Amino acid sequence: MTEKRFAPDVLQHLFMAVEEDDYVDSQVSLPSVIDLSCSAEIVHSNYALCLQFWEDGVDREALLRLTLKQAVGDELSPVERMQYKYMRARFKHLRFAQRLYLRQHRAGFLFGKTTVYLGRFQDGFRNQKKDIITFYARLLRICLSAPAWRLMRYSLSHSRLASVEDFVAYRQGQIRTLKAYVTKPALTGREFHDVRKIISQQVSYYDTLRSIAPEHKEARQISRFLAAINGLMGDRHDVMVADDMHNRLSYDTPVALDDDIRQRLALLIERFPL
Structure with a gap:
C-alpha cells in the first residue's frame, strides 16, 4: 500500500x-x-488513518512498562490506567479496520492475539484476579518485545486491501x-x-x-x-x-x-x- x-x-x-x-x-x-x-479511495483512506492512529498513539515500551508494573502487584495509577485504556483502544480500532478493509477480513495473527491479550489482562486487573494478570502479562511480554513488534508493524503496512x-x-x-x-x-x-x-x-x-x-x-x-x-x-x-x-x-x-x-x-x- x-x-x-x-x-x-x-x-x-x-x-x-x-x-x-x-x-x-x-x-x-x-x-x-x-x-x-x-x-x-474511502477503503484506502480509512485503513491508512486507522494505521496512523495506532502508530502515532501506541508506545511499545510504555505499554510494556505498564503491563509489567501491574503484573508485579504495583497498582496502576488512574492516569496510567487511562494511558493503558487509550493504547488498547487504538489496538482495537485497528483490529476492526483489518477485519473491515483487508482482503482476508481478519486481523494479522500476532496483532490479533496481542489485542485479545490486552483485553484479557485489563479484565484481570479490573476484577483483581492475580492468576489472570500473571498469565497474560507473560504473553504480553512476548508480544510487546522488540522483535515481535517489528514483525507486527511490517505485516500491518504490507497488507492487501479489499x-x-x-x-x-x-x-x-x-x-x-x-x-x-x-x-x-x-x-x-x-x-x-x-x-x-x-x-x-x-x-x-x-x-x-x-x-x-x-x-x-x-x-x-x-x-x-x-x-x-x-x-x-x-x-x-x-x-x-x-x-x-x-x-x-x-x-x-x-x-x-x-x-x-x-x-x-x-x-x-x-x-x-x-
Whole structure:
C-alpha cells in the first residue's frame, strides 16, 4: 500500500469519536435507508488513518512498562490506567479496520492475539484476579518485545486491501449474521460478544469516515446510533465477564437480550440494505 498521512486535527477527530463509542444517546436514530455506497479511495483512506492512529498513539515500551508494573502487584495509577485504556483502544480500532478493509477480513495473527491479550489482562486487573494478570502479562511480554513488534508493524503496512464490492459484501454478511443472532431468545456470553464485535466494527467504520469528512452528517448520525448499542452492550458484557470470573454465573449460560438492545438492533437490520 502507498503510505498516506493525515493532519493532527483528523487524528484528534478520530480520537474524540472513539472516546464516544460507548455513549448512549437516546435521541439519535437512523436514516430511513443506510447508504452503502463506497469507493476505493474511502477503503484506502480509512485503513491508512486507522494505521496512523495506532502508530502515532501506541508506545511499545510504555505499554510494556505498564503491563509489567501491574503484573508485579504495583497498582496502576488512574492516569496510567487511562494511558493503558487509550493504547488498547487504538489496538482495537485497528483490529476492526483489518477485519473491515483487508482482503482476508481478519486481523494479522500476532496483532490479533496481542489485542485479545490486552483485553484479557485489563479484565484481570479490573476484577483483581492475580492468576489472570500473571498469565497474560507473560504473553504480553512476548508480544510487546522488540522483535515481535517489528514483525507486527511490517505485516500491518504490507497488507492487501479489499475491493469495494468485497468490502460492501462483507458488511452485508455481518448484518445477516447479526439478524440470525437477534432471532434467538437468549445468547451465551460468546454469542453476545460476537454481536457486539459486529456493532463495534460498524461503528468504527463510521467513526473513521466522519473523522476524514466532518461534513458527512449521515456518517455521524449512524455512528452515534451504533455507539449507543455498543455502550449498552459493553456495560452488560462487563457484568457477564465479572460474573464468570467470580463464579456467580458461567459465561456460557444463555441470557436474554435486554429489550432496549434488541429493539435498536432490529432497527439497524431493518434499515440496512441486504
